[in-house]
Each structure stands twice: as C-alpha cells, then as structure tokens.
Amino acid sequence: MKNIIEVKSLSKIFPGKITAVNKISFSVKQGEIFGFLGPNGAGKSTTIMMLTTLHLPSSGTAFVSGYEIKKSPRSVRMQFGYVSQDLAVDDRLTGYENLFLQAKYYHIPNQTARERIKILLNLVELEKRAKDLVETYSGGMRKRLDIACGLIHRPKILFLDEPTLGLDIHTRRQIWQYITDLREKQGITIFLTTHYMDEADSLCDRIAIIDHGVIKVLGTPQELKSRLGGDIITLDIALTHVAKIPRLIKLLKTLTNIKQIKTAKTKITIVTLHAESMMADILKIIQKNSIPLEMVMLKTPSLDDVFLNFTGRSLRDEAGNREQAHKARRMLRRIRS
Amino acid sequence: MKVNYFISDIFYVCLRDLKHYLKQRVRIMATLIQPIIWLVLIGNLMSGLTANPLTLKFLDAPSYLDFMAPGVMVMTTLFTGLFAGVRVVWDRRLEILQKMLSTPLSRTAIPLGKIAAAVVQGNIQVIIVLLTALMLGVTFKTGLAGIMVILIFISLFCSIMASISIALSVNIRNMETFFALMNFITMPLMLTSKAMFPVEAMPGWLKFIAEWNPISYAVIPLRTLVTKGWDWTVIWQSLIILCFFALCFLAGAVFFFKRARA
Numbered sequence: 349m350k351n352i353i354e355v356k357s358l359s360k361i362f363p364g365k366i367t368a369v370n371k372i373s374f375s376v377k378q379g380e381i382f383g384f385l386g387p388n389g390a391g392k393s394t395t396i397m398m399l400t401t402l403h404l405p406s407s408g409t410a411f412v413s414g415y416e417i418k419k420s421p422r423s424v425r426m427q428f429g430y431v432s433q434d435l436a437v438d439d440r441l442t443g444y445e446n447l448f449l450q451a452k453y454y455h456i457p458n459q460t461a462r463e464r465i466k467i468l469l470n471l472v473e474l475e476k477r478a479k480d481l482v483e484t485y486s487g488g489m490r491k492r493l494d495i496a497c498g499l500i501h502r503p504k505i506l507f508l509d510e511p512t513l514g515l516d517i518h519t520r521r522q523i524w525q526y527i528t529d530l531r532e533k534q535g536i537t538i539f540l541t542t543h544y545m546d547e548a549d550s551l552c553d554r555i556a557i558i559d560h561g562v563i564k565v566l567g568t569p570q571e572l573k574s575r576l577g578g579d580i581i582t583l584d585i586a587l588t589h590v591a592k593i594p595r596l597i598k599l600l601k602t603l604t605n606i607k608q609i610k611t612a613k614t615k616i617t618i619v620t621l622h623a624e625s626m627m628a629d630i631l632k633i634i635q636k637n638s639i640p641l642e643m644v645m646l647k648t649p650s651l652d653d654v655f656l657n658f659t660g661r662s663l664r665d666e667a668g669n670r671e672q673a674h675k676a677r678r679m680l681r682r683i684r685s
Numbered sequence: 686m687k688v689n690y691f692i693s694d695i696f697y698v699c700l701r702d703l704k705h706y707l708k709q710r711v712r713i714m715a716t717l718i719q720p721i722i723w724l725v726l727i728g729n730l731m732s733g734l735t736a737n738p739l740t741l742k743f744l745d746a747p748s749y750l751d752f753m754a755p756g757v758m759v760m761t762t763l764f765t766g767l768f769a770g771v772r773v774v775w776d777r778r779l780e781i782l783q784k785m786l787s788t789p790l791s792r793t794a795i796p797l798g799k800i801a802a803a804v805v806q807g808n809i810q811v812i813i814v815l816l817t818a819l820m821l822g823v824t825f826k827t828g829l830a831g832i833m834v835i836l837i838f839i840s841l842f843c844s845i846m847a848s849i850s851i852a853l854s855v856n857i858r859n860m861e862t863f864f865a866l867m868n869f870i871t872m873p874l875m876l877t878s879k880a881m882f883p884v885e886a887m888p889g890w891l892k893f894i895a896e897w898n899p900i901s902y903a904v905i906p907l908r909t910l911v912t913k914g915w916d917w918t919v920i921w922q923s924l925i926i927l928c929f930f931a932l933c934f935l936a937g938a939v940f941f942f943k944r945a946r947a
C-alpha cells in the first residue's frame with residue numbers, strides 16, 4: 349500500500365533548547381489507523397503540529413499526501429482535518445455556526461456546506477442540538493462537534509490529538525466507533541495520539557511508542573507484544589504427580605511454536621506466540637497422561653508491558669496526572685464566561 | 686479565484702468576530718452607555734466652567750459639548766480598536782486560532798478580518814455617540830454629508846488602533862498582560878492629544894506632543910466638520926496622513942501576525 353505520510357528525520361527544538369522531537373522517521377500507509385503512544389511531553393502534539401503546518405520543523409522534513417510541509421503548506425492544509433488536543437470549538441456560537449464557518453474556511457460553496465453539515469451532524473449524533481450554543485454542550489458533545497469540523501472538507505487524512513482525553517467510557521467507545529467507521533466506509537487515513545493503552549491496542553493498525561521525542565519502537569500491537577517473547581501459559585501440576593513433570597516436558601517440547609519451557613517446583617511456564625491455539629494441544633497431552641491440574645493461567649503481555657519494556661516506566665502512573673492537567677485546563681477556560 | 690477566496694476569508698473571519706460581539710449583551714450595553722455618560726456628565730459638569738467667553742475663545746466652538754463630541758467619538762473608537770487584540774489572545778488561548786491556522790484560510794486575511802470587525806464595531810458605536818450628541822443639542826455644521834465623512838475618518842482611525850492592538854497581541858499569551866499593556870498605552874495617548882482639551886490652553890511641551898499624537902489627526906478634522914464646516918485643507922491633509930498611517934499599520938499588523946509562532 350502507498351505511504352500517505354512520510355516523515356524523514358523530523359526535529360523540533362523550542363527556544364530554550366527544549367528538544368521536543370528528535371530526528372524521528374516513520375511512514376503512515378494509506379487507509380490505516382496509525383497511533384502515537386507516549387507519556388506527557390513525549391512530543392506527540394509537537395509532531396502533529398509540524399505535520400499540520402502549525403509549527404515549522406527545526407530540521408528534517410515530511411510529506412503529507414505528496415506535498416512537502418515547508419514548501420507547500422497551503423496544499424498540505426487541504427489534505428487533512430485536524431482535531432486538536434483541547435476542545436477547539438467556539439462556545440459562543442451554535443454547533444451549526446461552528447461547522448458552517450469551518451466549511452467557509454475551506455471555501456466550500458454554501459449549498460454543499462449545508463448538505464455536508466446535515467450528514468456530519470447525523471454522523472456525530474448532534475442534529476437535535478445543532479441550533480444550541482456550544483456553551484451548553486457537554487465535553488463529549490464538544491469533542492464530537494470538533495471531530496465533525498475536522499471532516500467538513502472530506503479530508504484524506506484526519507489528525508486526532510488525544511481524541512478521547514477526559515471523556516467517559518461510553519463516549520470513548522462511541523468515538524472509537526466513528527473512527528473505525530471513517531476508515532471502513534470512507535477510507536480516511538487516521539493519525540491519532542493517545543496515552544490510553546486499550547485505545548492504541550484495539551483501535552490502531554500500527555503504533556509508534558514515543559518518549560522524549562524519540563520513537564522507541566513501531567509496529568502492529570501484536571508485533572510489539574510478541575517482541576516481549578510472546579504469551580505465557582502457566583500450568584500448576586498437583587503435588588502428587590510431580591514425578592510426571594519431566595516426561596510431560598518432553599512431550600510438550602514436541603509441539604511446534606513453543607519458544608521456551610521452564611519449570612519451578614510444581615509450575616511449568618510455556619512461552620509461545622500463539623497461546624490460544626496452543627492451549628487445546630497442551631491440554632490434550634495432559635489429559636492423555638491423566639495428570640491432575642491445580643491451575644492453568646494464560647497471560648498475554650499488554651501494551652503496558654511493552655511500554656514498560658521500551659521506556660523503562662509504566663504509562664499507568666502517568667494517567668492520573670494527565671486527567672488532572674486536563675481538568676485544570678478546562679477549569680481555566682470556564683473562568684472566561 | 687484567488688482574490689475571491691481572499692475576500693471570502695476576510696469576510697468570514699470578520700463575521701465570526703461580529704457574531705461574538707452581538708452575543709455579548711453586557712459589553713454592548715456598556716459601550717452604548719459609556720459615551721452617553723461621557724457627553725452628559727462631562728458636558729454638563731464643565732458647562733459652568735466653560736460657558737464664559739474666554740474659554741469659548743480657547744475652544745473655538747459654540748459650546749464645550751460641541752468641542753467634546755468629536756473627542757468622545759475618537760475615544761470610543763480608540764477603545765474599540767485597541768480591544769481587537771483581545772480576540773487574538775483568546776482565540777490562541779482556546780486553540781481556536783490554531784484550528785483556523787490549520788485550514789487553507791489565508792493568514793493575511795485573519796488579522797485583516799479581525800480589524801474589519803473592529804471597524805464595524807467602531808462605526809456602530811460612533812453612530813450611537815452621534816445620535817446622543819444630536820439629542821443633547823450639538824449642531825453638525827456639515828450635516829449628513831459631514832457625518833459620512835466623519836465615519837470615514839473613524840474607520841481609518843479604528844483600523845490604525847486595531848492594527849496596533851493586533852501587532853502587540855501576537856506574542857502575548859495571557860489577558861492580564863494584554864490589558865496592562867493597553868492601559869499603559871491608552872491613558873497617556875488620550876491625555877496628550879487634542880481630544881479633551883484645546884491645544885491653545887496647553888503648556889509648550891504638551892502642545893508639541895499633542896501636535897504629533899495620532900489621535901489629534903482624527904480629532905481635528907472631526908471637530909472641523911462638527912463645529913466649523915467644510916475646511917478642505919484640514920480635511921484632505923488629515924485624510925492623507927491617516928490613510929498613510931492606516932496602510933503602514935495594517936501592513937505591520939499582518940507582518941507581526943504572520944511572524945508569530947502558533
């Protein structure tokens with residue numbers, strides 16, 4: 349498949365010698381959902397802002413749908429829709445007015461604009477509230493409106509900077525649904541950033557883990573997890589049958605796809621790439637030899653384990669801080685009205 | 686096609702700001718009432734002081750109210766114009782500006798659209814002042830045609846002030862700083878101009894400053910139109926100077942806006 353985004357050795361150094369993004373290179377294929385996963389200050393937003401021509405790169409370059417970001421920023425801007433990390437909707441205007449102005453920024457003729465707004469309002473389920481001031485919208489509604497704004501010109505690429513930050517589980521699911529639908533039905537390429545493991549895992553075709561402005565690892569969620577060795581099956585043999593363990597191991601080793609077998613007292617741990625399909629075979633062997641089992645455990649490494657492995661820290665600890673930071677930002681905005 | 690897009694960009698940026706303006710009821714009320722207070726209060730308070738032949742000689746006008754009315758118009762415009770930058774600071778703060786910058790919207794059109802919105806607001810407010818002044822008995826020597834010319838002057842002056850405000854706002858991230866800066870500019874600018882007091886009554890050094898103060902270039906032709914009549918030398922001279930300034934400042938605002946980082 350064709351690469352729709354090509355990033356070549358892109359860097360951003362802010363005044364004060366803060367290296368936000370450090371010589372990253374990667375590419376995004378047409379029609380895929382590509383995710384940037386990383387902790388606070390990793391450089392996710394900065395990367396997106398360079399690709400959307402909001403920040404000028406300090407060095408390196410990128411091509412978005414064939415256009416170079418520094419040489420032809422205007423052509424680049426026609427290619428994508430951008431939904432920023434903060435809720436950048438105009439809360440003094442109605443939902444409809446927000447969408448209409450956005451359409452006019454893309455020079456869409458009025459009649460076409462009206463038709464598209466109708467379709468988009470329907471998509472993000474806001475038809476009933478379209479004539480209300482955004483001030484009266486909930487956080488989730490605002491986000492949905494913001495996403496609709498990013499789609500008004502039918503872009504080839506949609507940049508979503510933390511699309512579900514601060515939303516409840518129901519709204520997050522809803523937004524995941526829009527994202528997968530957009531890809532399935534319209535073939536839009538989606539570039540999103542997130543700090544939610546589950547989001548990256550279930551939504552993205554490929555993920556890049558970014559930390560301190562550097563891409564630590566890139567691949568499909570499955571690939572990344574298998575880099576850690578694979579799934580782990582643990583068998584606990586009844587104490588009365590410990591003697592049978594060596595023979596059992598010999599039998600298990602005849603199975604294909606087993607990467608590693610270890611024993612410790614009554615426990616046998618098996619590392620494999622395809623735990624689910626292996627499980628039946630393993631259990632069959634055990635049954636044939638009539639060995640009673642105390643316990644069977646299957647552990648698939650999570651992206652959190654991957655993250656821990658490649659960055660040396662857990663993303664989970666960061667989550668709390670982020671929610672707080674986000675809340676503080678929302679509060680700040682309220683002061684205005 | 687390109688020109689069409691550019692004009693459409695200015696129009697929609699301006700439209701958005703005007704929609705915001707029309708939804709701020711309290712602000713509109715305040716800006717409507719403020720000039721009335723200025724005219725009624727100051728005009729009346731000073732009437733005892735100013736209704737003697739000597740002062741009137743200084744003022745060179747039928748009454749202090751006639752003298753003051755153009756000053757109040759210019760001052761109202763000054764505040765409206767200088768408020769334009771607030772919109773830039775807020776839009777940036779709320780990331781709405783970033784969202785606009787990520788669209789094909791012309792980056793020259795954004796400051797121009799915001800200035801255009803300020804000019805429309807300035808005109809609305811000056812019309813209110815004009816009506817108040819008429820009701821209070823100020824006579825406009827040049828009539829309706831004169832009022833049209835007054836609005837042209839107001840538009841030019843407003844675009845100068847809005848340009849200054851936008852040029853200053855582009856690198857400011859918080860409101861407090863912005864307001865402090867605006868206060869720092871307005872007070873001295875107003876008091877050292879010919880808007881409030883006749884230049885003949887000023888000490889030499891102040892007279893010098895007032896001569897060069899941009900506000901004076903807007904006040905003098907307005908005062909001429911209200912209290913004297915069609916004095917073409919004054920009108921043309923001020924018009925050319927204000928046009929020149931307006932072009933320079935508009936270019937400056939666009940330059941600084943485009944140079945600012947997101």
Ligand SMILES: Nc1ncnc2c1ncn2[C@@H]1O[C@H](COP(=O)(O)OP(=O)(O)OP(=O)(O)O)[C@@H](O)[C@H]1O
Nearest residue numbers: 362363366368386387388389390391392393394395
């Ligand atoms: N305008 C700026 N000026 C200076 N430094 C900046 C600017 N924007 C970002 N940075 C710095 O660049 C680094 C990366 O920031 P960035 O916003 O890209 O991180 P992020 O991965 O999006 O984080 P988050 O998850 O908190 O949104 C941080 O250290 C930040 O302080």
Ligand SMILES: [Mg+2]
Nearest residue numbers: 392393394433
């Ligand atoms: Mg970010």
